[in-house]
Amino acid sequence: MCVRRVPDTATRIKIALDGKSIVTSDAEFVINPYEEYALEQGVQLKEKHGGEVTVLTLGPEKSTSVILKALALGADKAIHLKSENFPDDSSAVARAIAAELKSVEFDVLLFGKKGVDDDSQQVGQMVAELLGIPCSTQIVKLDISGGKAIAHREVEGGVIVVETTLPSAFTAEKDLTVPRYASLRELVAARKKPILVKEPQLFPGILEIVSIQYPPPRPPGRVLGKGVEAVPILVKVLHEEAKVI
């Protein structure tokens, strides 16, 4: 199962002076929220079918805190592809993860739907394509039995039910599972679990950032009034001023 270290979603994002990168020094980092659903799914599968949960992270030294959190939440061991300045580029990350996974045996490969930092939503599908295994994206339900997986993909207007052989990859949507909390005891125990640290194979980034900007501010709004009395005013301004009805 692949986890990514990301700034907490409530963190204010600051653009660096070069106008091409993000300052993260004062940000708080957490496990990417979608991976919490994926990790919980992995742990539940282990509880039901046996086996082991391995977490894999590509990232800097500081990713250790995220790995420890995942180990506390039920993973058995970790692989840390440690690199301080690996290109922040989905295809490069996917190639490095796939290269590592070629020598790892697994039945189920779990990802989050997307990293809430780059919002790029690509790594899972790309890794699966590189490994030649099926990948079902945005899943809200997963059942494994008889050497097969049945997954529910959440799409516009409903759910697509997909059956795949194993090994198989999945990217987790919110609500795939209800993530558990780690107890203090588990946090301490996590420190004793094995973490294999290695260097990732390096691949070039393909997306080049030309510039980063803050979105234009919205023009200031106004409160039209209190209670039902403001309702006719609202309809009037929506029609005459905003011209949206």
Place this chain on the structure above:
Amino acid sequence: MQGPILVFAESAGNEFRKSAFEAVTEARRLADLSKSEVHALSIGHKIRDQASSLGRFGADKVSIADDESLKLYHPDFYRQIALDLVKKIGPSVILLPATSTGKDLGPRLAIHLNTAVATECTELEISENELIATRPAYAGKVLLKVKIKGNPRVATLRPNVFTAKERVPAISPSIESLSFEKPTTKITVKEFVTQGAKKQDLTEAGVIVSGGRGMGGPENYKILEELANVMGGVVGASRASVDAGWRPHSDQVGQTGRTVSPTLYIACGISGAIQHRVGMINSKVIVAINKDPEAPIFGFADYGIVGDVFEVVPALTQEMRKYYGKN
């Protein structure tokens, strides 16, 4: 940049999605700037009759793969058809709608073509013969302008941001049928289960009436449904109401839900937390109804009413009925 602009014209059932027309319109604009052609790819079942409609939005050529087994999105089948066509026509750019299908398919194509995807773009431009894509990151807290140093450049377009515009005069596109031989696959796509009778998905809706914890319980969303019905819109929700089990996750707007960009977003009993804000801040007009005048949502709504949703919403529904002349 050399070669045509290829658009994946996504369909649902036997109709094209609105976002397919948006992508074709944008492809036409780029093709005019770079003096190239727009080539649309349509994959599905029983869509042949509709193919010429892509010409209305500017497609010069349409390639169609039509087969019963293509009715629902199948990653292996769709990927193979698209890759075969890419090899044949050598596009400089591939555009896909940023729908669940487009976002699944784009990266698969890109990794095989040794290129990259710019996800959920909100603006495209051509500068010095290069495609520059603007895309939100960090949940919309910043906008990145990116260049793709691979060929073709692949971009998914956020629905409802680009406007579908009919071209005058319409083009009558040349239409080609693609032969399709099922590759071996480890994936069986079983069925599509619809969630209720929702007409539109949140990401494509023009009007969204959204309810939060202030709605007090699942039964009270009825008043939002009524307002949405009168306005031809759909109902959305905050995470608090989804986590409470009042609404399905597919209704959730925000960082871990849908990113929406309707013309009108009416937030009812929603406080306006950052993670909600990032999912709806691209709405054209935002209206907030909240009983707390200090609620953060009033800080970024265009219009606000301070009041109880149980009084204001039914009154608004009635007023809208009058406005639309419905009873």
